[in-house]
Amino acid sequence: MSQKNHRPDWTPGDAGAEFTTQVKAGVAGGHDGMSRQTDNATSAPTIPRRRRLTVEEYVQGVLEGKRNVLAQAITLVESNAPAHLEIAQEVLRQLLPYTGNSIRIGITGVPGVGKSTFIEALGMFLCEQGHRVAVLAVDPSSTVTRGSILGDKTRMEQLSRDLRAFIRPSPSSGTLGGVTRKSRETMLICEAFGFDVILVETVGVGQSETTVRSMVDFFLLLMLTGAGDELQGIKKGIMELADALLINKADGENKLRAQAAKTDYNRALHYLAPATEGWRTRAYTCSALTDEGIDEIWKVIEEFRRQTTASGFFEKRRQRQVLDWVYTMVEEHLRQSFFAHRGVKDIRAEVEHAVVEGHIPPTVAAQELIKKYEESSGD
Numbered sequence: 001m002s003q004k005n006h007r008p009d010w011t012p013g014d015a016g017a018e019f020t021t022q023v024k025a026g027v028a029g030g031h032d033g034m035s036r037q038t039d040n041a042t043s044a045p046t047i048p049r050r051r052r053l054t055v056e057e058y059v060q061g062v063l064e065g066k067r068n069v070l071a072q073a074i075t076l077v078e079s080n081a082p083a084h085l086e087i088a089q090e091v092l093r094q095l096l097p098y099t100g101n102s103i104r105i106g107i108t109g110v111p112g113v114g115k116s117t118f119i120e121a122l123g124m125f126l127c128e129q130g131h132r133v134a135v136l137a138v139d140p141s142s143t144v145t146r147g148s149i150l151g152d153k154t155r156m157e158q159l160s161r162d163l164r165a166f167i168r169p170s171p172s173s174g175t176l177g178g179v180t181r182k183s184r185e186t187m188l189i190c191e192a193f194g195f196d197v198i199l200v201e202t203v204g205v206g207q208s209e210t211t212v213r214s215m216v217d218f219f220l221l222l223m224l225t226g227a228g229d230e231l232q233g234i235k236k237g238i239m240e241l242a243d244a245l246l247i248n249k250a251d252g253e254n255k256l257r258a259q260a261a262k263t264d265y266n267r268a269l270h271y272l273a274p275a276t277e278g279w280r281t282r283a284y285t286c287s288a289l290t291d292e293g294i295d296e297i298w299k300v301i302e303e304f305r306r307q308t309t310a311s312g313f314f315e316k317r318r319q320r321q322v323l324d325w326v327y328t329m330v331e332e333h334l335r336q337s338f339f340a341h342r343g344v345k346d347i348r349a350e351v352e353h354a355v356v357e358g359h360i361p362p363t364v365a366a367q368e369l370i371k372k373y374e375e376s377s378g379d
């Protein structure tokens with residue numbers, strides 16, 4: 001479905017370069033992209049005070065490499081206003097043939113591990129190699145922390161000034177589902193625009209790694225070497241998601257320790273199931289500060305792409321991911337619809353009480369709730 005080289009003569013920033021404010025805040029609130037059950041649409045922000053573009057203008061603008069239209073198209077998919085949903089989906093539908101021509105890389109690690117320093121180093125390295133790099137973030141906690149990742153304009157200063165790159169902070173949202181949809185759709189728009197490397201950053205806490213894993217081709221876990229146990233705080237589950245472990249800050253006095261940690265991790269990795277069929281996850285070292293090891297990790301990613309493309313796994317994973325995305329949205333919609341259902345709400349307390357008190361078995365409780373839900377439309 002991809003149309004490669006649809007704009008062979010295009011260089012990023014050719015058009016719309018007057019809009020160089022690249023770090024833009026996402027919009028607040030969150031829905032899953034489906035029709036809403038509980039309506040708070042009136043409080044949702046709309047595209048502010050700008051003439052609304054037509055579908056054709058969005059599509060043409062993105063395909064022509066106009067940065068201001070790129071930003072507006074992303075704002076459109078991030079919007080929670082039901083009126084924007086339809087137009088956003090039509091824009092995406094028309095852009096879809098131009099998407100997919102990128103390598104999607106997820107990057108995670110605990111706060112302070114050096115994610116933004118690394119992304120800046122890798123991003124600049126890639127831009128200099130002729131790539132066009134989009135940096136996105138998935139941060140489901142950003143309503144609480146006010147956009148903790150990529151929200152701070154002082155991060156990635158060099159990269160954010162480079163017209164070959166584009167940085168978009170996490171859309172703020174209450175639900176991971178909402179953030180995920182927006183980030184995935186933003187990724188597609190960025191691909192249609194012409195970015196061929198998409199870096200998706202997430203903080204190394206909780207569920208967001210699994211979510212980011214489900215939207216990228218290659219997943220990179222940044223790590224630190226430290227005193228004591230080299231497996232400090234790193235959950236085995238997260239290591240199992242990774243296609244490479246990268247021990248950052250391998251510079252100065254820390255260099256030798258990082259080398260030792262690499263050996264330890266490689267030993268540990270031996271016993272873990274690989275994240276990608278036919279690929280062996282290994283540990284590497286780098287210094288995002290001195291750039292040492294940045295070229296090596298890029299070679300690893302390129303080799304990964306070569307191997308998985310040849311084996312067919314690259315495409316297979318993408319197909320599975322897009323179907324998973326569909327059913328995740330269906331599930332989320334059904335869940336919301338169920339809990340917002342008036343009939344269900346009416347009997348929930350009573351059914352819960354009965355099951356907690358041991359008067360009815362859980363299966364019967366579930367059956368009663370579902371029967372109520374299926375009985376009427378809930379209006």
Ligand code: GDP
Binds near residue numbers: 111112117
């Ligand atoms: P994040 O929270 O994961 O995004 O981490 P940051 O990129 O903000 O980095 C946290 C701190 O570690 C900053 O003070 C960086 O300058 C420092 N740092 C990042 N990468 C390196 C590195 O490779 N070597 C050294 N020595 N310091 C680094």
